[in-house]
Amino acid sequence: xxxENARRLHPVAVxxxxxxxxxxxxxxxxxxxxAALASNGLPVHVVVAAGVALLISGSAVWGVLYWRTxxxxxxxxxxxxxxxxxxxxxxxxxxxxxxxxxxxQGVLQRLFGVVEVRVETAGGGSRSPEAVLPALNxxxxxxxxxxxxxxxxxxxxxxxxxxxxxRLSTGDLLLAGATSGQIGIALSLIGAxxxxxxxxxxxxxxxxxxxxxxxxxxxxxxxxxxxAGLLAWxxxxxxxxxxxAGFTLSREGGMLHIRRGLLxxxxxxxxxxxxxxxxxxxxxxxxxxxxxxxxxxxxxxxKDAGVSTTLFPLLPxxxxxxxxxxxxxxFAADPVLHRPPARARRRYAxxxxxxxxxxxxxxxxxxxxxxxxxxxxxxxxxxVPPALLYGLLRHRDTGWAISGDRLVLRTRRLSRTTTIIPLxxxxxxxxxxxxxxRRARLAGFQVSIxxxxxxxxxxxxxxxxxxxxxxxxxxxxxx
Amino acid sequence: xxxxxxxxxxxxxxxxxxxxxxxxxxxxxxxGGGGSWALLERAQLPPWLAFSPGVAAAALALxxxxxxxxxxxHRWRYEVRGEEVDLERGVLWRRRTLVPLSRVQHVDTKxxxxxxxxxxxxxxxxxxxxxxxIPQLAVSVADxxxxxxxxxxxxxDVL
Numbered sequence: 001x002x003x004e005n006a007r008r009l010h011p012v013a014v015x016x017x018x019x020x021x022x023x024x025x026x027x028x029x030x031x032x033x034x035a036a037l038a039s040n041g042l043p044v045h046v047v048v049a050a051g052v053a054l055l056i057s058g059s060a061v062w063g064v065l066y067w068r069t070x071x072x073x074x075x076x077x078x079x080x081x082x083x084x085x086x087x088x089x090x091x092x093x094x095x096x097x098x099x100x101x102x103x104x105q106g107v108l109q110r111l112f113g114v115v116e117v118r119v120e121t122a123g124g125g126s127r128s129p130e131a132v133l134p135a136l137n138x139x140x141x142x143x144x145x146x147x148x149x150x151x152x153x154x155x156x157x158x159x160x161x162x163x164x165x166x167r168l169s170t171g172d173l174l175l176a177g178a179t180s181g182q183i184g185i186a187l188s189l190i191g192a193x194x195x196x197x198x199x200x201x202x203x204x205x206x207x208x209x210x211x212x213x214x215x216x217x218x219x220x221x222x223x224x225x226x227x228a229g230l231l232a233w234x235x236x237x238x239x240x241x242x243x244x245a246g247f248t249l250s251r252e253g254g255m256l257h258i259r260r261g262l263l264x265x266x267x268x269x270x271x272x273x274x275x276x277x278x279x280x281x282x283x284x285x286x287x288x289x290x291x292x293x294x295x296x297x298x299x300x301x302x303k304d305a306g307v308s309t310t311l312f313p314l315l316p317x318x319x320x321x322x323x324x325x326x327x328x329x330x331f332a333a334d335p336v337l338h339r340p341p342a343r344a345r346r347r348y349a350x351x352x353x354x355x356x357x358x359x360x361x362x363x364x365x366x367x368x369x370x371x372x373x374x375x376x377x378x379x380x381x382x383x384v385p386p387a388l389l390y391g392l393l394r395h396r397d398t399g400w401a402i403s404g405d406r407l408v409l410r411t412r413r414l415s416r417t418t419t420i421i422p423l424x425x426x427x428x429x430x431x432x433x434x435x436x437x438r439r440a441r442l443a444g445f446q447v448s449i450x451x452x453x454x455x456x457x458x459x460x461x462x463x464x465x466x467x468x469x470x471x472x473x474x475x476x477x478x479x
Numbered sequence: 480x481x482x483x484x485x486x487x488x489x490x491x492x493x494x495x496x497x498x499x500x501x502x503x504x505x506x507x508x509x510x511g512g513g514g515s516w517a518l519l520e521r522a523q524l525p526p527w528l529a530f531s532p533g534v535a536a537a538a539l540a541l542x543x544x545x546x547x548x549x550x551x552x553h554r555w556r557y558e559v560r561g562e563e564v565d566l567e568r569g570v571l572w573r574r575r576t577l578v579p580l581s582r583v584q585h586v587d588t589k590x591x592x593x594x595x596x597x598x599x600x601x602x603x604x605x606x607x608x609x610x611x612x613i614p615q616l617a618v619s620v621a622d623x624x625x626x627x628x629x630x631x632x633x634x635x636d637v638l
Contacts, residue, residue, distance in 0.1 A: 299607060427608035430576040438573075450607030469575075477562060477579050 006071040006082070012112045013070070013135035018056075018063035019108075025055055072133060074147050079119065081131045093130060097121045099274055099299070101145050102129075105265040115141045115265075119148065149255060149269065165327050168247035168313055176244060176293075176314040177237030179285040186232035186239070244313045251327050258311075274298050276425040276449045277456075278311065278331040280320050280418040287416060292317045294324070297451040324420075331420050333406045337399030344442055344462035345395045352391025356383045398460050400445070400471065407447070407475055409458050419458050425449055429475050431468045443468040447475070483575065484558030484565040491597050492555075492615035496548035498593065504540040511536020557613050559628060562635065564604060566611060582606045583632035586625045590618065604628060 062085065070083040079098065082090045102118040109115055114137055118129040136144065168176070245262035256270045277297040286292065294311040315323060324332035340348075360380040367377030397412040407426065410418045432444040444461040445468045463471070514532035518524045547570065556567045564578045583604055590600040600621035602613040616624065 424581075426579070427582050427606040428576055428578045428611060430574055433573045435571055448606075448608040455608035472575065472577060476577065477581060 005075070006073045007140065008071050009067060009133060010112075010114045010135040010137050010140070011067060012114055014060075014063040014067045015112075016063075016108065016134050017066045018059040021059040021062050022055055025059075072131075072144075079131070079148060081133075091131060093119065093121060095148060098148055100271065101148050101269050103141055103145065103265075103267040105261075105267075107263050109135065110263075110265070113137070117141050117144060145269070165251060166249045166312060166315075166323060168244060172314050173241060173244055173247070174237060175291070177240030178233070179283065179289065179291065179314075180236050180240050181283050181285050182236040182239065183229065183232045186235035187228065189235065190228060190232055240313075244310075247313055249312055249327060256311075256327070260310075270296070270298060272328060272330060275328065275331065276451060277419055277421040278324065278328065280317075280420075282317065282416040284414055286314075290317050291315065292320050294320060297449060297456055299450045330422065331406070333401075333403040333408050333420050335401040335403040335408055337401045337408065337410055338467065339399050340395060340460075340462050341442075341464050343440065344464075345392065347436075347440065347442065347462050348395035348398075349388055349391040352394065353384055353388040356387030360384055395462075398462075400460055400463075402471075402474055409447070409460055411458065411460055421447065421449060421458075423475055423477055426475060426477075427455070429472055431472050433465065437462065437465075441465045445471055483567045484556040484560075486556060486558050488552055488555050488557075488613075488615045489599055489617045489620065490552070491599060491617075493548045493552045495593065495597050495599060495615060496551060497544055500540075500543035500548060503543060507536050507540050507543070511539075555614075559624070559631065564611070564628065566613065576611060578604060578606060578611055579635070580628065580631045581635040583628060586628045586632070588618075588621045588625050602628075 065085045066083075069085050069088075070081075072079070072081045074080070074095075077095050079093045079095060080090060081093075082088070099120045102120070104116045104118060105114075106116065112135070114135045117133040117136055119131040119133075120129045133141075133144075242262050242264075244260050246265075247260040248258070250257045251272075254272050256272060258266075258268045258270065260266050275296050275298050279295040279297065281293045281295055282291075283293065291314055293313055294315070295309050296311045297309065311327075312323060321332060321334040360383050363380035364378055367380070394412045397410060397416050399408075399410040401408045402423075405423050407421045407423060408418065409421070410416065427448050427450060429448075430446045432446060433442075437443055440462075441464065442462045443465040444459055445463055446457055446459040448455050448457050450456075511533045514536075515530050518529035518532070519526065522529075550570045551568075554568055554570055554573070558565045559580075562579055562581070564580065564583070566574075566576045566578075568574055583606060585605050587603040587605070588600045589603060594600060594615070598618055599615045600618045602616060602621050602624050604611045604613070613621075613624070
């Protein structure tokens with residue numbers, strides 16, 4: 001069962017587990033307590049006190065048992081995690097199946113100077129890590145990480161020094177927050193907070209507040225909206241700072257190390273061999289400033305698609321290729337792109353403008369017949385030109401190229417994204433044609449790659465049909 | 480442009496898809512008929528307008544049973560050659576897909592109750608990014624194809 005080199009967690013794990021168990025059962029306890037009160041009329045404070053005492057002592061005992069029964073070791077090329085208070089569970093993960101080892105330090109862990117280690121294998125994207133060690137001291141974590149990453153990628157014994165390649169400066173961090181484009185999310189948060197306040201505070205209080213401070217003019221409302229927008233913007237800056245402060249990217253042999261986070265320190269390790277594609281993303285607010293974000297698609301990693309897949313949060317577009325060359329030369333490519341033919345422009349425009357026109361027509365019909373709005377009822381027409389422009393922009397931004405053994409695809413949805421995929425990472429390729437495209441001798445081209453989010457398709461549409469078929473054949477694996 | 484794949488599905492696929500179409504027709508016809516009845520009785524529309532949903536439903540059912548199955552069969556081609564599995568299919572939305580053998584993780588055959596009556600099976604080819612299907616092959620052909628792709632995938636396995 002056990003092995004001679006079995007190791008235990010840091011004793012503070014007792015506390016962590018106890019806190020978790022307490023949190024977990026608190027709700028149950030409160031519900032049960034209320035039910036008990038209703039049935040037999042004991043004084044409230046007695047029941048609550050007894051319940052809390054029972055819960056805390058129970059959690060403490062459980063925490064100790066948990067710590068005593070949890071151990072891990074490395075034997076015969078596998079990582080073994082042994083645990084279980086009531087039922088014994090032993091999980092064995094072959095070292096070569098380990099996809100990444102992340103070191104996370106939450107606020108609680110920082111207080112005690114310990115870290116949490118998460119071991120991930122290349123399994124499905126949506127599950128939790130295969131093995132979590134909630135409390136180890138720094139040295140133990142570092143030692144474990146070295147052992148887990150030992151075989152496979154880096155050479156025996158002669159590791160090149162860990163060279164820091166890029167740090168995110170404070171100025172860039174704030175700029176990243178200011179241009180993150182997550183103001184909408186922050187706005188909805190503010191709305192939710194207002195709703196919650198409305199529910200929890202006494203009814204007349206919010207009403208009185210509203211009466212007292214509600215604006216009485218259009219200017220007042222406009223300034224209120226502006227203030228809300230500003231607050232949302234500051235919130236999105238705050239969120240970015242929390243996630244990306246101290247962002248450092250370095251490479252060591254076949255491993256990328258990414259450190260980030262203000263309150264919760266995250267240290268992720270990603271084997272370069274597992275990366276399937278790199279994306280250069282130019283957000284709506286960032287493109288005018290010539291700034292991009294670098295992301296990676298990696299097999300079995302990156303469940304929260306936003307943060308954990310960020311290779312570098314913010315840099316000038318002109319420097320992106322240079323950074324890729326320095327850090328992941330396997331994915332550096334900056335070729336001149338082929339473009340869809342000019343005759344495809346009409347289809348791009350129609351595809352984007354037609355839904356907008358239909359929407360506008362429906363709204364105009366509604367306003368003029370039902371609401372009898374008069375001339376202002378024709379205003380929905382205004383949505384058509386932007387949609388038309390968006391279609392033309394998509395046509396302008398679509399592009400592709402094969403550069404050595406790499407495929408480069410550029411598309412635009414809201415942000416413009418350039419995806420660089422080694423040919424060996426293409427799982428399948430398709431050419432798609434509908435009847436209208438056949439008439440216009442155009443076709444779409446689609447590739448699928450493996451990713452932490454399951455399968456990911458990237459599609460470029462309305463290429464010249466012959467070039468699409470050429471592309472289909474030429475993206476075959478290099479012999 | 481290279482020549483597309485050349486192998487066809489089992490001819491019995493047409494009959495099986497006709498059965499599928501027939502099974503799918505009653506709800507289509509019921510919806511169309513119900514629509515027509517509502518327009519005629521409730522909305523008091525002129526008959527030629529009221530009958531149009533019913534007529535459309537009947538036409539759709541006819542297409543599902545008579546036109547679509549042979550057309551689909553005619554369009555569906557597959558072939559394993561060289562380094563890749565080559566698939567071509569689709570009547571209106573035509574789609575050609577290439578899956579390199581070196582990306583194939585495993586291959587399944589499956590056969591539903593109706594397929595078993597016809598002695599047909601579906602081959603499902605899994606990669607790290609989902610799966611592709613070749614439907615309605617004779618069971619013996621499907622088994623042979625599964626073994627074949629599996630063996631080739633192992634020889635091409637370069638990681």
